Amino acid sequence: MARRVKTPPQPHSGLDARKATILEAVVVEHIDTAQPVGSSSVAHNADLAVSPATVRTEMVALEREGYLAQPHTSAGRVPTDKGYRYFVDHLKAGELGLAQQQQIKEFFSHVRGEMEEVLEQTSTLLSHLTSYTSVVVGSAHSRSTILNVQLVNLDAHHHLLVTVFSDGTVTKHSVLAAFEASHVEVTEASRQLNALLIGTTLDAVVQVPSRADTIAKLVRESVSVLHAESPTLEGEQVYIGGSSRVAEVFDGVETVRKVLAILEQELLVVSLVEDILGKGVSVAIGSEHGFEPLSSCAVIVAPVSLDGETIGAVGLLGPTRMKYPEVMAAAEAVSHHLTRHFGGEDERG
Amino acid sequence: MARRVKTPPQPHSGLDARKATILEAVVVEHIDTAQPVGSSSVAHNADLAVSPATVRTEMVALEREGYLAQPHTSAGRVPTDKGYRYFVDHLKAGELGLAQQQQIKEFFSHVRGEMEEVLEQTSTLLSHLTSYTSVVVGSAHSRSTILNVQLVNLDAHHHLLVTVFSDGTVTKHSVLAAFEASHVEVTEASRQLNALLIGTTLDAVVQVPSRADTIAKLVRESVSVLHAESPTLEGEQVYIGGSSRVAEVFDGVETVRKVLAILEQELLVVSLVEDILGKGVSVAIGSEHGFEPLSSCAVIVAPVSLDGETIGAVGLLGPTRMKYPEVMAAAEAVSHHLTRHFGGEDERG
DNA sequence: GTTAGCACTCGGTAAAATCGAGTGCTAACA
DNA sequence: TGTTAGCACTCGATTTTACCGAGTGCTAAC
Structure with a gap:
């Protein structure tokens, strides 16, 4: 199913401390406001003791190096995919809100039933937790006896x-x-x-x-x-939660339509998730995954395993300006809980 | 405001031939263009041998009786739910395009596999046929031995x-x-x-x-x-096809979101379909079904039966200005084919 | 009952005016 | 050399104004 080669995360060259701080500030603010970010708000916001003018010169450099972009002259800066990538790669372990931790714990202490049902409900949980659309994939059983x-x-x-x-x-x-x-x-x-x-x-x-x-x-x-059972089709279950979120987090009817159209095709979704799937929480931003119609999306995927083998994955799909720290933390937490749930004391669906 | 002589609201049955023709023309054109329809285009379009002025007086009457509405003064008329209802009730048996008939035949001559798969694929077929979102419901098996x-x-x-x-x-x-x-x-x-x-x-x-x-x-x-198996939850399968159509046929992000949110909740969808389900092809327009969030939608439902008992239903969901004749014909045709498919010569999933 | 004529309404669009956030550059400063 | 204040400039977004014309309701004549 997974065909394409994964592009390994670029080892980012330099970016001295100050540039990094500025980039981070831009990313954070733009994720929050969805607006281009200007030099002055960065100068204030981040605890750089420098003036907007200095920030501006740095921004010019960041733009030249491809981390930022300007929608048009005389507008603030917006992160590029590369900018988000840097941000994500240099993210310290995300912290999950207490309320959400509680919600996850609550969910997994009460959930029961067959694996199919658990996965389905997990996809709902994930989309509630993050307010993005979630994808849960249970892998094929072709290896089972x-x-x-x-x-x-x-x-x-x-x-x-x-x-x-x-x-x-x-x-x-x-x-x-x-x-x-x-x-x-x-x-x-x-x-x-x-x-x-x-x-x-x-x-x-x-x-x-x-x-x-x-x-x-x-x-x-x-x-x-x-x-005669097709080994690819059967057994690979896909559960999508919160598809209505697509209409919330993306702007532009056309984008919404495209994303929904992709989500409809379960095979595509499976291969997308499997392409991205890595060891821990993996992120594909913008054009990093090969899916052109999803070039304005970011996808976060975390594996679920049983007895050391990957048996599925949980994913989240949002705009490139998604709340990476929280969402990655949520994906990780849920994937951990799921792994424990299936591997551990409970029934194994 | 000049007070006019009050005419008691006509009971639904009325509508002389000319009013009916005008109403139909308005509905047809508005379905086609999504724009308010003016008196002159009706006068031209329908083969009434009357002037726009006459059409206008009739339209005033139709508006008073609740079949038409005016978005604002000096705009054309738009059908109300009641208007669509009249249109649908007085529809002569819809005709299905040859291409679509072909497509259906082709589908049912090739489809095979378990009932679940057939239903799922049928939902895709339906949404392709009609370019609306489709819902296919397979009913519970609680009565089976x-x-x-x-x-x-x-x-x-x-x-x-x-x-x-x-x-x-x-x-x-x-x-x-x-x-x-x-x-x-x-x-x-x-x-x-x-x-x-x-x-x-x-x-x-x-x-x-x-x-x-x-x-x-x-x-x-x-x-x-x-x-312990919940008799309502289990066995009632829902297959939704073409949810991306929602983004095409409805305007307004908020509407799209609401509709998608409804579609996410399978239980709601099942009860919606079952509410509407009647003997043959049934239609619920706007507020006719109780679902407030779907008040701008029309839903068309046709039953699927096996051995005289209803075992499922196919449905289509679109805006109130949906292409009723074609869609109703498609629903009917598919429901017939499905009924024959399960009842007849083929395997019974 | 039907129609031509007409004044009127009002949403939609386009052109013009305005605003202001944000920029790049330059010159002065530490 | 790096930083900063000052400043002219840009250009999208917003508001203002003007205007068009599709469509109406009314009236008077046919």
């Missing part, structure tokens, strides 16, 4: 193949047979399927009986249906 | 209860036991559960064994987990 298979007959021709995997996921597949099969035959086929499949993974090839009787045909049909 | 139950153990304490219903749906529930249970015990519990539950419905109470051994405890735990 089969714990149990059951062929259930609906009527003479229609059967349902229900498969339980070791990671707790369950799939069902219709098996439509051209021939009639009795209840007894289906039960026997079910038994044989279990003998064949238990312990194997989906992509493992199994030896199917070549006999021509009803039972063998049922078994063959079932196995082939199971193998 | 249980065909098969399987208790699978993940490890000593975690088990998974997988239930197959006669309508082809499958549910899973985690069963977390405080005590250890062996593979053999779980298998036996599974067997007993099948004996107990096959053929019953979810809300039927079953006699559970009162013994204190591991197997009996597993059985009791499983049955209670199954009964």
Whole structure:
């Protein structure tokens, strides 16, 4: 699924302390106000003991180096993607508001149910916490082994193949047979399927009986249906929370439309998240991810793991001028809680 | 203000032929242009052999009777909800474009897979067909009987209860036991559960064994987990297609936000659709459904049935000035095809 | 009942005027 | 050499004004 190479964060050259302070001040204020930031407010705001004029000369330099941009002459400065990147890279560990910590704790102490439900509710939680749109991805189970298979007959021709995997996921597949099969035959086929499949993974090839009787045909049909499962499509669940936030945090109908259109395509969302996914909390700003229609967005992703393996991810999507510290902290906190939730004392969905 | 002779408000039925023609012309043009419609364009457009002045007098009457409204003096007229209602009620059977008929046929001849997937893809189809946001609801299965139950153990304490219903749906529930249970015990519990539950419905109470051994405890735990299932929440699937359309067809960020926020809440959507659901294609315009935040929307709903019973619905959501004829035709066509698809020759998900 | 004629209304648009935040530059200063 | 005050200048945003014209309601004639 993940195709593109991730661009490693540029090792930023210089930027002496004062330039860094100024850049940070610009980013912070612009995130807050959504307006271009002028030299005087920076001079006041940050505890630089310098005049606006000095700030201005520094800003010219920052602009030349690509950290800031000017919407037009005689306007304040606005951070570029590169500016945000610097800001994010030099962020000290974000702090999460007490209220939000409380909310997370509360949520995870009360939540219960299957993994699917937990993930779905988590996406709602995340969007409430951050007021951005959230994306929660539960990864595919193609590596899991089969714990149990059951062929259930609906009527003479229609059967349902229900498969339980070791990671707790369950799939069902219709098996439509051209021939009639009795209840007894289906039960026997079910038994044989279990003998064949238990312990194997989906992509493992199994030896199917070549006999021509009803039972063998049922078994063959079932196995082939199971193998036909597209490994990419199935099992990769996507839960999107707070899509209405898109209309709040982006301006411009066209942008809103584009972002919503992307969110509709779950496959795209999955690959986007997986591209960005790194070891800890990862951020893709503006054009850093390859998705042109999302060039005005920033995406924050944190992994969720079980037994050391990444089994999913939580993500947040907002404008490039999003509240990075809080949102990154929230993503990290939730990803931690989720990891503990699935790995730990509780049921494993 | 000059007081005129009061004419008692006409009961809905009235509207002589000419008024009806004028109203229809206004509705059609306003749906097309989104602009207030003036008397002269109506006089031209509709094949009335009358002058704009006459149209104007009629419009005054239509306004007095509540079918039309004026955004402000010296602007054209705009249909009210009542106006749209009249239009819809007096619509002759809508005709569907050939291209769209083709698209539907194509879709249903190729689509396959479980009901869930079909419904999901249908929602995408609908939104493509109509360029509005679509809602597809698959109704709950609480009335179905249980065909098969399987208790699978993940490890000593975690088990998974997988239930197959006669309508082809499958549910899973985690069963977390405080005590250890062996593979053999779980298998036996599974067997007993099948004996107990096959053929019953979810809300039927079953006699559970009162013994204190591991197997009996597993059985009791499983049955209670199954009964704990909220009958409203489970099984009622909602698929929303083309939510990005919201940003296209509504104007005003606030409206977009509100509509998206509603769509996020699946329960609300289900109850909205079920409220509107009638025998054939039903329409709710503006404030006709009780949802205040959707007062600028119209919703079109058509039922999907299996064996004479309603098992779901397809819906379309757009602004009150939506293209009723086409959209109603599309909803009807798709609902028909779906009904046939599930009832007929194909697999039944 | 219908229509032409007409004065009137009022939102929308465009041109003009104004404002002011913010800039870049220069010259003086530590 | 780096910093700063001073200053002229820029240019988007806002307000003001003027104006157009689509569309109306009314009236008087057909």
